[in-house]
Amino acid sequence: MGIYGAINSAVSGLTAQATALENISGNVANAQTTGFKRLDTTFSDLVSGGGATQASQVSGTTFATSRATNTVQGDISQVDVDTYMAINGEGYFIVTQASDVVDGSTSFADETFYTRAGDFERDAEGYLINSSGYYLQGFPLDPDTGNAVGDAPSVIQIENQPLAASASTRLDYQANLPRVPDTTDYDGSDEDSALLDAAVGAGNVTVANEQAFLDSSISGGSITIYNQNGTAMNVEVRYAKTLNEDSGVPQNDTWSMYIGTGGDATNAWYDVGDIEFDSTGAMTNMTAGVIGAVNGTSDGFTIATLDIGGTTATGIEVSFANGSLTQYSDPDGTASSVALDQDGYPAGELTGVAVDESGRVIASYSNSQQRAVYEIPLATFEAEQNLKRVDGAAFEATTSSGEADLSGGGQILAKNLELSNADIADEFSKLIITQQAYSANSRIVTSADEMLDSALNMVR
Incomplete structure (x- = not known):
């Protein structure tokens, strides 16, 4: 081989160092590229060919290959965008690309790609797309069970469709009623004067008797409920004590519950039902009223139809479960610790999209409701170093990498981004070594050329 072999080795060194320089250049250029x-x-x-032992062999040539660093995680940085996310640990986001746009509607390619670049934002059509143009895929969630639907991810799309209204079906009620209500009629000495004015009569309170009713009852709070089409209804509650255990013979105290009609021409307040309390202040018995029936567990009233101000709701249960309605002595004579909660809501417009720490896409609506609409899977590979690199910090599966496994992966971190794992200082250190090695190989070519000249001059 001799001098010509040395030149070949030096040239291979130049080629290999040029490859290293190209990788360094690309790494530095992408030092700020997400993922x-x-x-x-x-x-x-x-x-090189030669003898059977190292003593009779020469060093030979070299070649350079690229080594993937997919398993080396970049730094994770916090951001303020709700749909940005990073992966802490193994795995890739599953993405695809758009193939065409027809009449403003995007269609997608059949190819599947994988990326760690989680800078996804919602576009005009509701798709989550990152800065490289890749569309995020996930599993749609069943709205009733919250479980993922199907085993193949699809392109995530959160449309601007309003969230339908949900009718109120349950009103959870908590309060403590005083032993002696401080009504307008109460004279401060005779507890019987705090009872419901006899002129009001039994059943619903008529418009003519409303003032007498107000003077002999106390407020029980109010809450807004919603009917089947999401129309708001203001439920105003009042209580009137109708029986006092100090009136003569041993008996339980009794209160009647009322709900305002909202301007009915005949009745001002609906009679829901009666509630009895024993001497300890615990609720012991309930009796149906005009609009209320005792529920199956005897701890609340069921109102089949409730009409307030011309708006009708059906199937409302007022619940006093777990002893939430009591009668303990209260010097103020008012209902205390009042808390009302209901399960309905009006229709709502989409106001925002975010990703939670469990990797689910959450849609938020103007009616204060939130819905988990997609689950984001992570793809892992047996040999991820054999993935094929494609434009946009993404990869494509190969026969050497194996098929994607969607059952594992690391943790999705919401409002975070994984930065490039290329460190400029480290790359510049490699650059110094590469430059010196390239110069050394070029010197060998120069020296070999001089030696060839000397050999040629021997015959002159």
Whole structure:
């Protein structure tokens, strides 16, 4: 081989160092690219032919190959965008690309790609797309069970369709009624004067008797409920004590519950039902009223139809479960610890989209409701270093990498981004070594050329 072999070796060194320089250049250029995985350079030697032992062999040539760093995680940085996310640990987001746009509607390619670049934002059509143009895929969630639907991810789309209204069906009520209500009629000494004015009569309170009713009852709070089409209805509650255990013979105290009609021409207040309390202040018995029936568990009233101000709701249960309605002595004579809660809501417009820590896409609506609409899977590979790199900090599966496994992966971190794993200081250190090695190989070519000149001059 001799001098010509030395030239060949030096030229292979120049080529290998040029490959290393190209990788360094690409790494530095992508030092700020979200989710970028740098390529390092590995050098391998090619042994020249020769003797059977190393003593009779020469070093030979070299060649360079790129070494993937997919398993090396970049730094994770917090951001303020609700739909940005990073992966802490193994895995890739599953994405695809748009193939065409027809009449403003996007269609998608059949190819599937994988990326760690989680800078996804919602576009005009409701798709989550990152800065490289890749569309995020996930599993749609069943609105009733919250479980993922199907086993193949689809392109995530959160449309602007309003969230339908949900009718109120349950009103959870908590309060403590005083033993002696401080009504307008109460004279401060005779507890019987705090009872419901006899002129009001039994059943619903008529418009003519409303003032007498107000003077002999106390407020029980109010709450807004919603009917089947989401129309708001203001439920105003009042209580009137109708029986006092100090009136003569041993008996339980009794209160009547009322709900305002909202301007009915005949009745001002509906009679829901009666509630009895024993001497300890605990609720012991309930009796149906005009609009209320005792529920199956005897701890509340069921109102089949409730009309307030011309708006009708059906199937409302007023619940005093777990002893939430009591009668303990209260010097103020008012209903205390009042809390009302209901399960309905009006229709709502989409106001925002975010990703939670469990990797679910959450849609928020103007009616204060939130819905988990998609679950974001992570793809892992047996040999992720054999993935094929494609434009946009993404990868494509190969026969060497194996098929994507969607059952595992690391943790999705909401409002975070994984930065490039290329460090400029480290790349510049490699650059110094590469430059020196390239210069050294070029010197060998120069020296070999001078030696060839000397050999040629011997015959002159």
